[in-house]
Amino acid sequence: MVESLTVAGLAVLVGGELRGEGSGVLVDVTHDSRAAGPGIMFVAIRGFAFDGHSFAKSAAGQGAPLLVERWLDIEAPQIRVADTRVALAAAAAAVHGNPAEAMKVVGVTGTNGKTTVTYMLESIVRSAGLIVGRIGTTGAAVDGVPLKIARTTPEASDLQRLLREMADRGVDVVALEVSSHALELDRVSQIHFAIAAFTNLSQDHLDFHETMDAYFEAKAKLFDGRADRAVIWIEDPRGADLATSAVGDVTTVGLSNAADVRGVDLEPGLTLSTVTIETEGLALPVEIRPGGDFNVENGLIAAAIALALGIQPENIKRGLAAVGAVPGRFESVESGQPFVVLVDYAHSPGGVESAVRAVRALSEGTIIAVVGAAGDRDVAKRPLMGAAAAAADIAVITSDNPRSEDPDSIVGEVVAGTVGLNAVVYVEPDREVAIAKALDLAGPGDAVLILGKGHEQGQELGDRMIPFDDREVAFRHLSARWAS
Numbered sequence: 001m002v003e004s005l006t007v008a009g010l011a012v013l014v015g016g017e018l019r020g021e022g023s024g025v026l027v028d029v030t031h032d033s034r035a036a037g038p039g040i041m042f043v044a045i046r047g048f049a050f051d052g053h054s055f056a057k058s059a060a061g062q063g064a065p066l067l068v069e070r071w072l073d074i075e076a077p078q079i080r081v082a083d084t085r086v087a088l089a090a091a092a093a094a095v096h097g098n099p100a101e102a103m104k105v106v107g108v109t110g111t112n113g114k115t116t117v118t119y120m121l122e123s124i125v126r127s128a129g130l131i132v133g134r135i136g137t138t139g140a141a142v143d144g145v146p147l148k149i150a151r152t153t154p155e156a157s158d159l160q161r162l163l164r165e166m167a168d169r170g171v172d173v174v175a176l177e178v179s180s181h182a183l184e185l186d187r188v189s190q191i192h193f194a195i196a197a198f199t200n201l202s203q204d205h206l207d208f209h210e211t212m213d214a215y216f217e218a219k220a221k222l223f224d225g226r227a228d229r230a231v232i233w234i235e236d237p238r239g240a241d242l243a244t245s246a247v248g249d250v251t252t253v254g255l256s257n258a259a260d261v262r263g264v265d266l267e268p269g270l271t272l273s274t275v276t277i278e279t280e281g282l283a284l285p286v287e288i289r290p291g292g293d294f295n296v297e298n299g300l301i302a303a304a305i306a307l308a309l310g311i312q313p314e315n316i317k318r319g320l321a322a323v324g325a326v327p328g329r330f331e332s333v334e335s336g337q338p339f340v341v342l343v344d345y346a347h348s349p350g351g352v353e354s355a356v357r358a359v360r361a362l363s364e365g366t367i368i369a370v371v372g373a374a375g376d377r378d379v380a381k382r383p384l385m386g387a388a389a390a391a392a393d394i395a396v397i398t399s400d401n402p403r404s405e406d407p408d409s410i411v412g413e414v415v416a417g418t419v420g421l422n423a424v425v426y427v428e429p430d431r432e433v434a435i436a437k438a439l440d441l442a443g444p445g446d447a448v449l450i451l452g453k454g455h456e457q458g459q460e461l462g463d464r465m466i467p468f469d470d471r472e473v474a475f476r477h478l479s480a481r482w483a484s
Contacts, residue, residue, distance in 0.1 A: 005095055007041070007065050011079045013094050014087040016067070020077035024065060029091045029157050036064035041095075043067040043088045043157065052084070067091060086186050092160035093190035099160065099167040100174075100191045103133070106305055107178040107188065107227065109219050110199030112351045113298045116290070117199060118175035119326045120302035124319030125173045128311045133166040135159070136177030137345070138327045138455050142169050156187045163191075173309065180218040188222075195305050196227035196246075199298065201238040202350025204378060223247060231304045233297060234259055253304045261304040268293040270340055270362050270447075271332060277303050277316075284313045287321045290330040292358035328454025330355070333471055335478035338444040339365065343470045345454025347374065347400070349381055352388035355449055360391075365445035367392040370438045372431065372452050373414050375405035375460075382410065386417025392449065394441060395423045398434035400452045401460040431459065435470065436477045450474060 005013075008022025027039040033055035036042035042059035044052035044066065056066050060076035067079045067087055081087040093100070106121060108114045115137045122141070125132040131143050135154070140147040140162060147162070154162065166174060178196075182188050201216055216238050223230050223246035230246040233239045235254045243252050252259045255266070263275040271291040277284040277300065288299035299320055306316045325331050333341040340363065346355045352371060359367055369392035373382040389395040397414050399407040407429045418425045428434040435450055442448050450470045453459075459468035 007077050014090050016079040016081040018079055026095050029095050031157050033059040036062055038063035041065045043084050045084050089156035089186050089190045092157045096160045096164040099163040102167040103171050103174050104194035105174045106195045107176050107193045107222055108197045109178045109222050111202045111204050111348050113199035114177040116298040116326050116329050117302050120323050121175045123323045124306045124316050127319035128315040130172040131170050133171040133174040142166050183221040184218045193227035195229050195308055196222045197231040198239050200236040202348050204348040229308050251304050253300050263300045286317050289323045292330050294354045333474045335483050337478050337482040339442045340447040343450045346451045349384035349388045356391045359447045363447045367447050368394040368438045369449045370396045372398045372400035374400045375403035382413040383417030386414040390418040390421035390423035396426045396434045396438045398431045399429050403460045432473050435473050439477050
């Protein structure tokens with residue numbers, strides 16, 4: 001049961017100065033003025049596009065007390081602090097009774113693989129008979145029941161509310177994707193993690209972090225002492241560095257004898273791979289889905305996390321074998337065609353390279369990759385995306401989510417990265433037409449990779465979102481040609 005917290009009590013907790021009546025009891029905090037009201041404090045955050053202080057009058061008019069960085073000429077109880085974003089995390093955790101303390105929270109960070117690792121861990125934990133929560137890019141689930149969320153790692157107010165719900169439902173373990181934005185913006189600052197895991201690092205989000213070093217340093221915050229144990233993939237150079245600097249106990253994971261938990265006898269496949277997990281006193285042969293060598297890496301990380309949680313090897317084996325399709329992660333699309341079609345969320349140069357490399361190793365046919373780049377995001381990675389796509393035999397360059405930018409301009413920047421490379425390149429800004437083109441080019445034994453959007457069910461064009469799902473588009477075109 002959550003103890004009552006008053007406005008005055010919260011002011012003391014966050015080190016703020018109170019103006020106005022402080023006896024009101026708080027039941028929630030929010031950064032969305034539309035959700036504020038009596039007992040629901042509005043926290044005015046200075047964002048990238050808007051200053052939340054501009055919405056404080058509306059929130060106060062709905063009966064909400066305010067948490068602000070400057071006194072406002074508004075008749076409402078106000079707590080003033082130096083940084084409302086930092087205070088939001090503390091306030092949300094306190095109002096909801098610090099729910100993370102009631103569960104073992106596993107944070108997974110890295111450029112690629114976060115979602116797949118959390119799905120694999122979810123399956124393993126359930127196989128052990130425990131109740132599991134999952135939070136990440138594809139949404140949230142409480143013991144298998146889906147919940148919708150807005151971001152990979154929700155804002156602190158939403159995250160603590162969600163953790164409270166999980167704790168109230170008796171969740172034992174939470175598998176939480178932790179983005180670099182969440183770490184940099186203090187969304188998880190009030191969570192102590194049982195385990196922090198690192199997958200890999202490749203170029204992404206430099207529109208926000210500006211440099212790869214800054215991007216890595218944001219990820220590394222998860223390993224600064226806020227977790228009891230670190231689980232780190234050391235085949236990635238940044239992971240190897242992190243393993244030497246992480247605070248606390250470290251379990252290294254990899255394919256070499258240098259790793260504490262390692263994979264041997266690896267046999268990758270397009271839909272299923274096998275590997276033996278070796279660690280001190282254990283040699284455990286397992287099946288891993290989805291396919292691809294990079295998902296073996298994800299499976300080894302999930303297994304290492306599970307071992308650190310004290311889950312028995314037989315449950316790890318059963319849980320990995322039970323993983324179904326992870327939405328938009330090397331997800332197969334079938335309609336009777338004589339070639340492989342895989343949809344994947346790979347949206348960084350490293351992710352595209354890994355996907356193409358995995359298929360190249362397992363297919364003797366032509367590899368066709370559909371790749372774009374998002375608008376209003378990291379411009380520097382666009383030619384790198386093109387170069388990564390050109391590792392395929394045929395690259396079809398198209399739009400991703402153009403947002404406010406001109407799709408043709410984005411496509412041109414991606415295409416620039418393919419110049420001088422060996423792939424045959426087709427340019428088609430219309431994503432549906434591009435997917436259809438790639439499928440029409442494929443023949444028996446070939447493989448088509450549709451990369452970038454994965455599980456997403458919409459495409460952002462200008463100020464509107466149109467329905468668009470790569471999997472549905474591919475299935476529709478395949479069915480028109482190949483369905484019996």
